[in-house]
Amino acid sequence: MNAQPNPLPDTDALWMPFTANRQFKAAPRMLVSASGMYYLAHDGSQILDGTAGLWCVNAGHCRPEIADAVARQARVLDYAPGFQMGHPLAFEAATRVAAIMPQGMDRIFFTGSGSESVDTALKIALAYHRARGEPQRHRFIGRERGYHGVGFGGISVGGIAANRKTFSANLMPGVDHLPHTLNIAEAAFSRGQPAWGAHLADELERIVALHDASNIAGVIVEPMAGSTGVLIPPRGYLERLQAICARHGLLLIFDEVITAFGRLGAPTASAFFGIAPDLITMAKGINNAAVPMGAVAVRRSIYDTVVNAAQPESIELFHGYTYSAHPLAAAAAIEALNVYEREGLFQRAASLAPAFEQAAHSLRDASHVRDVRNLGLVAGIEIEPVPGKPGARGYEVFLRCLARGVLVRYTADILAVSPPLIVTPAQIEQIFATIREALQASA
Numbered sequence: 001m002n003a004q005p006n007p008l009p010d011t012d013a014l015w016m017p018f019t020a021n022r023q024f025k026a027a028p029r030m031l032v033s034a035s036g037m038y039y040l041a042h043d044g045s046q047i048l049d050g051t052a053g054l055w056c057v058n059a060g061h062c063r064p065e066i067a068d069a070v071a072r073q074a075r076v077l078d079y080a081p082g083f084q085m086g087h088p089l090a091f092e093a094a095t096r097v098a099a100i101m102p103q104g105m106d107r108i109f110f111t112g113s114g115s116e117s118v119d120t121a122l123k124i125a126l127a128y129h130r131a132r133g134e135p136q137r138h139r140f141i142g143r144e145r146g147y148h149g150v151g152f153g154g155i156s157v158g159g160i161a162a163n164r165k166t167f168s169a170n171l172m173p174g175v176d177h178l179p180h181t182l183n184i185a186e187a188a189f190s191r192g193q194p195a196w197g198a199h200l201a202d203e204l205e206r207i208v209a210l211h212d213a214s215n216i217a218g219v220i221v222e223p224m225a226g227s228t229g230v231l232i233p234p235r236g237y238l239e240r241l242q243a244i245c246a247r248h249g250l251l252l253i254f255d256e257v258i259t260a261f262g263r264l265g266a267p268t269a270s271a272f273f274g275i276a277p278d279l280i281t282m283a284k285g286i287n288n289a290a291v292p293m294g295a296v297a298v299r300r301s302i303y304d305t306v307v308n309a310a311q312p313e314s315i316e317l318f319h320g321y322t323y324s325a326h327p328l329a330a331a332a333a334i335e336a337l338n339v340y341e342r343e344g345l346f347q348r349a350a351s352l353a354p355a356f357e358q359a360a361h362s363l364r365d366a367s368h369v370r371d372v373r374n375l376g377l378v379a380g381i382e383i384e385p386v387p388g389k390p391g392a393r394g395y396e397v398f399l400r401c402l403a404r405g406v407l408v409r410y411t412a413d414i415l416a417v418s419p420p421l422i423v424t425p426a427q428i429e430q431i432f433a434t435i436r437e438a439l440q441a442s443a
């Protein structure tokens with residue numbers, strides 16, 4: 001990697017997403033290249049990636065196999081329309097993704113992102129009920145603190161107040177929310193799934209009784225919620241949710257944009273928990289984030305119902321994206337899946353998980369720590385806020401870690417760690433030791 005300092009670009013024109021633009025532009029943090037577990041910053045410093053980018057670079061950065069596949073594809077077939085036309089890699093990528101989904105969930109709809117996957121899944125759920133002759137099933141149940149991307153569908157079923165506030169009058173109608181499952185008083189420092197909280201799934205019965213099952217299309221939750229600060233499902237919670245959905249004919253949608261492709265040490269969180277939902281949304285790790293791509297895995301019976309309800313010569317689902325199964329994204333997905341398989345990265349994540357848990361929980365006695373939560377290769381460290389300044393300490397500790405050469409993520413006063421699955425035990429130690437030092441340095 002080039003260790004020479006790079007000049008900073010003019011930062012004015014770019015409106016940065018989910019960023020305090022003025023704060024950032026006053027002191028830009030710029031990444032210029034990456035390899036394996038490391039980023040290189042514009043000032044020539046090396047940064048250990050404790051977050052796999054944004055939970056997406058599961059095989060580590062700039063994998064030559066994936067880069068070659070994308071470069072090759074760019075010269076062979078740069079783009080092909082996906083509507084009424086096909087290209088072989090789209091079908092091959094679908095077959096490969098289907099092969100690692102739970103049994104029976106082998107119909108794959110490609111999108112360009114997690115947000116698009118969520119909107120796609122919601123639409124498929126509505127189309128399914130309509131095809132079955134129950135079009136009045138139009139309501140969705142999401143969950144507080146859920147993150148389902150930034151489309152109007154996603155923010156409506158999502159449960160993050162800040163993401164909804166500005167758009168409140170325009171949210172999708174007919175949405176209700178389950179309570180979130182985080183309770184630090186009951187479950188602080190749980191290792192893996194908390195023992196407390198399965199009963200929170202029973203709230204779904206109350207909501208179903210309120211709206212009547214005949215009006216509800218489905219329930220969407222992240223099996224493990226990452227974005228709002230690593231919320232681990234209590235033991236038995238997801239099982240209860242699934243049983244209630246099955247009882248009332250509601251489709252269960254797992255938003256696995258973060259958890260699919262090995263994050264928990266299994267191909268999907270569904271496989272990890274042994275629960276098969278009806279739809280799974282994915283993105284992020286699908287092609288190691290080399291080219292934007294998302295997908296929805298659909299139970300075959302749902303696909304058959306929607307497709308067979310239409311005349312053979314008519315379009316069955318009026319939905320799709322210009323970039324659905326983009327050839328470069330599909331090429332990257334096939335090669336990323338090859339890398340995951342060849343290197344056994346999902347199993348690697350599973351085998352590293354106990355040491356990762358141990359290292360995360362070593363922070364229990366570190367300064368300002370209120371809670372440590374973990375599952376697979378994910379940890380959340382909740383810290384005491386600076387009185388009257390929520391989020392200030394999270395930001396400070398994030399900066400202090402960065403100054404010490406480790407990238408972690410912060411959501412208000414919660415730090416999240418989710419390294420690429422190629423992380424070594426020594427790097428795991430380094431990440432958590434750096435967080436300890438950064439916490440100690442915070443007044």
Ligand code: PLP
Binds near residue numbers: 222255
């Ligand atoms: N769903 C979940 C669970 C996510 O974590 C994310 C992104 O972090 C999304 C959806 C949105 O994905 P994207 O940013 O690719 O639209």
